[in-house]
Amino acid sequence: MSTPRIPDRFIRVVACLTLGAALLPLGGCAVAALPCRLTSATLKIVPVVGHAAATPFDMCASAID
Template sequence: MSTSSIPDRFIRVAAWLTLGAALLPLGGCAVVALPCRLTSSALKIVPVVGHAAATPFDMCSSAID
Protein backbone atom coordinates (compact mmCIF):
# COMPACT_ATOMS: atom_id res chain seq x y z
CA MET A 1 0.00 0.00 0.00
CA SER A 2 1.29 3.41 -0.94
CA THR A 3 1.75 6.00 1.77
CA SER A 4 1.36 8.99 -0.55
CA SER A 5 -1.96 10.77 -0.84
CA ILE A 6 -1.83 10.85 -4.67
CA PRO A 7 -2.83 7.55 -6.32
CA ASP A 8 -0.26 5.94 -8.63
CA ARG A 9 -2.78 5.80 -11.45
CA PHE A 10 -3.22 9.60 -11.35
CA ILE A 11 0.55 10.13 -11.48
CA ARG A 12 0.86 7.80 -14.47
CA VAL A 13 -1.94 9.58 -16.36
CA ALA A 14 -0.45 12.99 -15.55
CA ALA A 15 2.96 11.85 -16.84
CA TRP A 16 1.48 10.64 -20.16
CA LEU A 17 -0.49 13.87 -20.58
CA THR A 18 2.63 15.94 -19.89
CA LEU A 19 4.60 13.95 -22.46
CA GLY A 20 1.83 14.37 -25.01
CA ALA A 21 1.66 18.11 -24.38
CA ALA A 22 5.43 18.42 -24.78
CA LEU A 23 5.38 16.57 -28.13
CA LEU A 24 2.27 18.30 -29.47
CA PRO A 25 4.05 21.35 -30.99
CA LEU A 26 6.41 19.09 -32.90
CA GLY A 27 5.45 18.07 -36.42
CA GLY A 28 5.41 14.45 -37.56
CA CYS A 29 8.94 14.50 -38.95
CA ALA A 30 10.31 16.28 -35.88
CA VAL A 31 8.99 13.55 -33.59
CA VAL A 32 10.62 10.85 -35.73
CA ALA A 33 13.94 12.73 -35.89
CA LEU A 34 14.00 13.41 -32.13
CA PRO A 35 15.97 10.24 -31.17
CA CYS A 36 18.62 11.03 -33.81
CA ARG A 37 18.92 14.60 -32.59
CA LEU A 38 19.16 13.61 -28.92
CA THR A 39 21.81 10.98 -29.62
CA SER A 40 23.80 13.43 -31.72
CA SER A 41 23.66 16.09 -29.00
CA ALA A 42 24.74 13.61 -26.34
CA LEU A 43 27.67 12.38 -28.44
CA LYS A 44 28.90 15.91 -29.16
CA ILE A 45 29.64 16.32 -25.45
CA VAL A 46 32.40 13.68 -25.64
CA PRO A 47 35.78 15.38 -26.14
CA VAL A 48 37.88 14.71 -29.27
CA VAL A 49 35.71 12.06 -30.95
CA GLY A 50 32.24 13.39 -30.14
CA HIS A 51 31.63 15.38 -33.30
CA ALA A 52 32.91 12.61 -35.55
CA ALA A 53 30.76 10.03 -33.79
CA ALA A 54 27.70 12.29 -34.03
CA THR A 55 27.98 12.78 -37.82
CA PRO A 56 25.85 9.72 -38.77
CA PHE A 57 23.11 10.84 -36.39
CA ASP A 58 23.19 14.36 -37.85
CA MET A 59 22.75 12.84 -41.30
CA CYS A 60 19.90 10.67 -39.99
CA SER A 61 17.99 13.68 -38.70
CA SER A 62 18.69 15.65 -41.89
CA ALA A 63 17.42 12.78 -44.03
CA ILE A 64 14.21 12.54 -42.01
CA ASP A 65 13.56 16.27 -42.29
Protein backbone atom coordinates in the same frame (compact mmCIF):
# COMPACT_ATOMS: atom_id res chain seq x y z
CA MET B 1 -6.80 16.20 10.66
CA SER B 2 -5.68 14.10 7.72
CA THR B 3 -5.04 15.36 4.24
CA PRO B 4 -6.95 13.78 1.35
CA ARG B 5 -4.94 11.23 -0.66
CA ILE B 6 -4.71 11.68 -4.42
CA PRO B 7 -5.62 8.44 -6.24
CA ASP B 8 -2.87 6.77 -8.28
CA ARG B 9 -5.13 6.62 -11.34
CA PHE B 10 -5.51 10.40 -11.31
CA ILE B 11 -1.74 10.86 -11.12
CA ARG B 12 -1.25 8.52 -14.10
CA VAL B 13 -3.84 10.37 -16.18
CA VAL B 14 -2.24 13.73 -15.38
CA ALA B 15 1.22 12.35 -16.26
CA CYS B 16 -0.03 11.00 -19.62
CA LEU B 17 -1.76 14.26 -20.47
CA THR B 18 1.34 16.25 -19.55
CA LEU B 19 3.53 14.03 -21.72
CA GLY B 20 1.08 14.33 -24.60
CA ALA B 21 0.98 18.11 -24.26
CA ALA B 22 4.78 18.24 -24.27
CA LEU B 23 5.01 16.14 -27.45
CA LEU B 24 2.12 17.85 -29.25
CA PRO B 25 4.17 20.77 -30.64
CA LEU B 26 6.60 18.30 -32.21
CA GLY B 27 5.57 17.28 -35.69
CA GLY B 28 5.74 13.68 -36.83
CA CYS B 29 9.17 14.18 -38.35
CA ALA B 30 10.58 15.78 -35.22
CA VAL B 31 9.52 12.81 -33.12
CA ALA B 32 11.10 10.41 -35.63
CA ALA B 33 14.35 12.41 -35.71
CA LEU B 34 14.59 12.65 -31.92
CA PRO B 35 16.73 9.48 -31.44
CA CYS B 36 19.22 10.70 -34.07
CA ARG B 37 19.42 14.13 -32.45
CA LEU B 38 19.87 12.73 -28.94
CA THR B 39 22.62 10.37 -30.08
CA SER B 40 24.35 13.18 -31.93
CA ALA B 41 24.20 15.51 -28.93
CA THR B 42 25.55 12.78 -26.66
CA LEU B 43 28.45 12.01 -29.00
CA LYS B 44 29.40 15.68 -29.32
CA ILE B 45 30.31 15.67 -25.62
CA VAL B 46 33.25 13.33 -26.31
CA PRO B 47 36.46 15.34 -26.71
CA VAL B 48 38.43 15.26 -29.99
CA VAL B 49 36.36 12.71 -31.95
CA GLY B 50 32.86 13.61 -30.78
CA HIS B 51 31.91 15.93 -33.62
CA ALA B 52 33.25 13.59 -36.27
CA ALA B 53 31.39 10.64 -34.75
CA ALA B 54 28.17 12.68 -34.54
CA THR B 55 28.18 13.67 -38.22
CA PRO B 56 26.26 10.59 -39.48
CA PHE B 57 23.58 11.13 -36.85
CA ASP B 58 23.27 14.79 -37.81
CA MET B 59 22.80 13.71 -41.43
CA CYS B 60 20.21 11.13 -40.31
CA ALA B 61 18.19 13.81 -38.51
CA SER B 62 18.45 16.16 -41.48
CA ALA B 63 17.26 13.45 -43.86
CA ILE B 64 14.23 12.71 -41.69
CA ASP B 65 13.30 16.39 -41.42
